[in-house]
Amino acid sequence: MARRPGKSKAAERARSAAPSRSRRRPARRKRSRAGGFPWLRMAACLIIIGGLVVGGWLVSIARDLPDTSGLQAVERTATITFLDHDGALIARRGSAHGHEVTVDELPSYLIDAVLAVEDRRFYSHPGVDVIGLARAMVANLRAGRVVQGGSTLTQQLAKNLFLSPERTLRRKVQEMMLAFWLESRFSKDEILELYLNRVYFGGGAYGVEAASLRYFSRPASELGLGEAALLAGLLKAPSRYSPVNDAQRAAARATVVLDLMAQTGRITEQERIAAARTPIRVSRGASSQGAQYFIDWAAEQVRGIAGLEHDDLVVHTTLDVDAQRAAERAISDILGDDELASGAGEGALVSLAHDGAVRAMVGGRSYARSQFNRAVLAQRQPGSAFKPFVYASAFEAGLTPEDRRNDAPVRIGDWAPQNYNDEYRGEMSLREGFIRSSNSIAVQIAEETGRGHVARLARRLGIESPMRVDRSLALGVFEVTPLELASAYTPFANGGLSAGAYGIDRIETDAGDLVYAAPASAGQLVLDARTQARMRDLFLTNVRQGTGRRADVPGLTIGGKTGTTNDFRDAWFAGFDSQLVTVVWTGNDDNSPTERATGGGPPARIFQAYLAAAPRTGLAARPVQAPAPVAAATIETLILPDADARPVPVEEPDEDPIGAFLSGLGGRD
Structure with a gap:
């Protein structure tokens, strides 16, 4: 076989020994797989580790799961x-x-x-x-x-x-x-x-x-x-x-x-x-959120009567749901109107039957926003709403509504109380002084009668808070609660009988067994008939002609008294008709002044709206057991300085360090 020209044997052997392209390609693929193994192993390891971590976390969570053995049991406390x-x-x-x-x-x-x-x-x-x-x-x-x-x-x-x-x-x-x-x-x-x-x-x-x-x-x-x-x-x-x-x-x-x-x-x-x-009708009790203030108050009494450990109980209260709704609506409507509210952001109302049974209690504008019961817990100055106790003590001491005093600036030591707007009208009867809410005349007759006499009468009628028996007493410069003031006004409305406020008529077990029953009403005679009649005359005249005119309700015989404190911080109306004694307070929780809100303003309007809407049946007091006839001499012993079984706390300053502060302080109506 002939050789090709230019080609030697050595060249052919070298060419045959050189690697071909077909042999090099598999070698490159093998290197590629070998280079990818570390990443695959790393990813697999991360997945396994992550799974173990998550699994361990889930196991730890599962170990902390609560005990489910009590699933079928319904845990409950006693229901009231x-x-x-x-x-x-x-x-x-x-x-x-x-x-x-x-x-x-x-x-x-x-x-x-x-x-x-x-x-x-x-x-x-x-x-x-x-x-x-x-x-x-x-x-x-x-x-x-x-x-x-x-x-x-x-x-x-x-x-x-x-x-x-x-x-x-x-x-x-x-x-x-x-x-x-x-x-x-x-x-x-x-x-x-x-x-x-x-x-x-x-x-x-x-x-x-x-x-x-x-x-x-x-x-x-x-x-x-x-x-x-x-x-x-x-x-x-x-x-x-x-x-x-x-x-x-x-x-x-x-x-x-x-x-x-x-x-x-x-x-x-x-x-x-x-x-x-289709209208949805919620049950009467459930539709009154403000009744929860009353329930809070009554529930505390139930715990005191039945103890903490008790079975299911049924509490029959004195509240009237229809009257309660009327009270809530009255406060909401008046205080919800900026013009009528006159800067008063909050209010409270207590309405009692003449034996002290609570028929309505509103502790604030909204129970959902604030559970603080202002009707029971708010300590506020009564201002001129305290003046009826001053006049009643004067009548017990022998004065009459026709007696006359000079409505003029008065000074006791370095203290000079002022009338509202610093206005004075000269000589007038005590009746006119009452309906004009004259500070001057109230202070004069308190000094004539004696501050201790005034304080003892107030205590006798139901004022329980400490009173400063000093020159400012006649103007209500101490603190009371609306519930307390309502209780103290009941003798003016019911013929002179004391009547402490109560909200529970009886308590029964779920089976109907009697646990507690309110004692039969037999109030003590704390005002003689003559004084009570004279005070009733003043109250009725005040609503017809005086500072309480806005509280009048057509068709009802209304009596009452307004009260306003210094800088218009508190405004009151306390009054009554033939069935109810009702006290209304308006003001601000932070004790800030209102926009000149007086007792004849928001409180009187709330009182009027409530009495006009409250039901007139079912609200009367239980029949009151008539007390034994009380001789005039017995009444006299009630007003002697040492005859009161509950003495009034006296905080007489040595010199009168608050004289300057009290200058001009007092009731404004």
């Missing part, structure tokens, strides 16, 4: 049921649980209402709704804050039964674990029953049965569609949407629930319209 004087439910205190109900016992639309607002996919998810969680996350991210929750009804049950309300990731994971556990152990209907029998509906009511009795005074099985929607609407925020706190907000929330039910096909459009047009 408060009824008004006519047997209407006012409130329940304690863990008010109704009896357990099943899904079959409840109206189908009640179940639909709850599921429409709380968990639309309840019957399809395994305890945690992934779709709902995703929707809530998107909505919260868009809003930049939490605006939706993704918890299912099962998760809410788990949280309510076993967990705290704190918002942490750990608690949320525990909630999901417990939700899965509940779904694995109970059927959907059983979970729904557990939820409805334990969830809080506000007003102290746990469970749908207790809530139905609380708000509508009938079992849940008898609720209408609108009422069911209202209860379902409470679940989002029981206090905010409670008809007790805000009836309009509760009704608006019920309308939202009806809309959701229609949108999800649970009710027809015709059913929605019919339910929305």
